[in-house]
Amino acid sequence: MSIVDTPERRQLRELTRAFVTREVLPHLDDWERAGEVPRALHATAAKLGLLGIGFPESVGGSGGDLLDSIIVTEEMIRSGGSSGLVAALFTHGIALPHMVAAAGARTGGSLGGRLGGAPPPADDGLIERYVRPTLAGTMIGALAITEPDGGSDVAGIRTTARRDGDHYVVNGSKTYITSGHRADFVTTAVCTDFPGSGELTLLVIDKGSPGFTVGRRLEKLGWHCSDTAELSFADVRVPVANRIGAENTGFLAIMQHFAAERLSLATQAYATAQRCVELAVRWCRDRETFGRPLASRQLIRHRLAEMHTRAEAARSYVHEVAVRVAAGEPVVTEVAMAKNVAVAACDQVVDQALQLHGGFGYLRDAEVERHYRDARILGIGGGTTEIMNEIIAKGMGL
Secondary structure (H helix, E strand, O other), X not given: XXXXXXXXHHHHHHHHHHHHHHHHOOOHHHHHHXXXXXXXXXXXXXXXXXXXXXXXXXXXXXXXXXXXXXXXXXXXHHOOOOHHHHHHHOOHHHHOHHHHHHHHHHOXXXXXXXXXXXXXXXXXXXXXXXXXXXXOOOOOEEXXXXXXXXXXXXXXXXXXXXXXXXXXXXXXXXXXXXXXXXXXXXXEEEEOOOXXXXXXXXXXXXXXXXXXEEEEEOOXXXXXXXXXXXXXXXXXXXXXXXXXXXXXXXXXXXXXXXHHHHHHHHHHHHHHHHHHHHHHHHHHHHOEEOOEEHHHOHHHHHHHHHHHHHHHHHHHHHHHHXXXXXXXXXXXXXXXXXXXXXXXXXXXXXXXXXXXXXXXXXXXXXXXXXXXXXXXXXXXXXXXXXXXXXXXXXXXXX
C-alpha cells in the first residue's frame, strides 16, 4: 500500500471532498466575482480540522505532516475547488511555519509542520498571539517577501528595519501579497542592514499599525477568489517581541520553507491537470458531433490518454519527492524538478482540455475556463520555472 494511500489518508480525502461539496461549490462562482473568500470559511475549515493539517497539536494544529497537507490540497482541487481557493484558504501555510519552526528551535524540537516536535515554551508570544488563533480560523495571516523591483531576488530585499530600543522601525513596500487585504497580520521579510545586503529578518506586523498601509486590490488573470495586495510601510514601529527567531536569520528561514511551498504548488499543478482530464473525459463522452460522441473518435481518445498519462506521471513524481522531503532528505534539486514537471504537465493538459470543450470552454460558466486562468501562476509563484531550472543546473554541477 502506498504511503500516501493509507486508510487514514483515504478518510482525510473523504473529509476534504465533503467540505468542498457542501461549503465551497455552491458559492465558488460568487467568491470569484467578489475577489475573495469569506472569513467564515476559515472557521468552518478549522472546526473540521482541515485548517490545521500539517501543524503540530502542540501549537493548535491537527497534526499530520507534509503528505497529509498534499492530500488535502489535491482533493480540494479534484473535488471541484481550485488552486485559487487553496491559495486563499491556506495562506497560513506560508505565513506560520517560520514561527512554529523558531519555537521548536528554541526548545530543541522540530515543529516545522511535523508530528512529534517539542511544545513551544509557555511564554512564546508569537504562538499564542498568531499561530493558535489562525489555526482556529479566527485570524488570517499572509507572507510578504516580494517587492516591486525585486521579483525572485530574495537576497535583494530593500525594505528596512532599524532597531530603536524595544522596537524596529520599518520602511519599504511589498507587492503580490496573497491574502494581503484580508490578513490580520503579515509575516514580513525585512533587511536589518543596508538595503540589498541580504541580512534578512522576519517580523510579524499587525494590520492597523500606524504607517502600515494596505494598497489597492490587484486585479489578476486568475486566482480571482484569492485577494492580492500591495503593502507599504512608513516608519512602522514593530515590537522586537514580534521578531521570528534571531536577527539576520530570515534568509535561511525563508529558504528552508521553500520546499513545502514549491511542493504545494506542484500539487496544485498536477491536481488541476487531473481535474481537467476528468472534465474533458466527461465532456467528450456527452458531447456529440456529426451524430457521434467525441470520445468515439480515435484522435480524441488518444489525446485524452496522453493528458491522463502526463497528469498521473507528474503526480507520481511529486509524491515520490514529497515522501523524501517528509523523511528529512535534502532534495532541493528534486523539489525544483517536481515543480517544473508538474507545471509543464498542467500547462499542456489544461490547454488541451479547454480546446476539447470548444466554444463552451471559453465561457465563464465552464469550470475548465477557471482552471485555464488559474494554472498560469503556478510556473511563477514560489520561484519561477527559470529559477527552478537554475537550481536544477546547480544540482548537476553546472
